[in-house]
Amino acid sequence: MMVLYHLHNPTAPAFVTTCNVCSHDIETGQGWRCEICPDFDVCNGCYQKGAVNHPHKLTNHPSVADRDAQNKEARQMRVQQLRKMLDLLVHASTCRSGSCQYPNCRKVKGLFRHGMQCKTRASGGCALCKKMWYMLQLHARACRDSGCSVPRCRDLKEHLRRLQQQSDSRRRAAVNEMMRQRAAEVATT
Incomplete structure (x- = not known):
């Protein structure tokens, strides 16, 4: 009980x-x-x-309500930070100023430069490349601009679209197989 x-x-x-x-x-x-x-x-x-x-x-x-409120605040803070990070990514991809006043613009530009020159790459374990790819993938998932200037955005959106199509076709095939098996069970009884 x-x-x-x-x-x-x-x-x-x-x-x-x-x-x-x-x-x-x-x-x-x-x-x-x-x-x-x-x-x-x-x-x-x-x-x-x-x-x-x-x-x-x-x-x-802390009461359960207090903990829930703290978790909600923390979640909202993370969402705000992600939005700022994605805005910074879009800004840095179009910024041509050498002395930009946008906070951390130079750091993101440095990540872009590093990504082009790095020999280790993300698959080899480079932490900076992993960080850059994480930011690019987050952006690509949220981006709806067909003419986006963020590096690799179009490629990543196309890759995500293909993955979604594969997932959909596997799901449809599984449903069709389940329906076929049920029809076979009904026919044998």
Whole structure:
């Protein structure tokens, strides 16, 4: 029965934490934990009363909602950073200025130069080439401009299109095979 409960309530804690001072159960997000001792937890009530006699620093347990909010903020920050990076990539591919004021434009131009001259390449383990290819592939997935000036954008879009076609044809073939097998099973019964 407990398995069913936890399947239907995935955010409910699987283990109940008890206060080391008063031995009451501590609800999620309502207690304090020692950063050093693995099993030292105190409820909010005991912490606020000052009934805690512990030598180490205690930190507040974040609630599930707090953790979700932090994860959402972190995800939004990553999306913003990716957008800035892709904007920088587009800018650097068209920029001809030697003293460009755009932040990190020279670094991306340096990555382009490195990619043209590198003998190791991404397949050989070059970290700079891998970084450049990652940026180019991200751009190609999001780009809708048929006349895009970003290096290798058209090639990568064509490659992604071919991969998608192969995936679609394999999926269609699998569905057709499944339907053929079902029809054969029905015909034999």
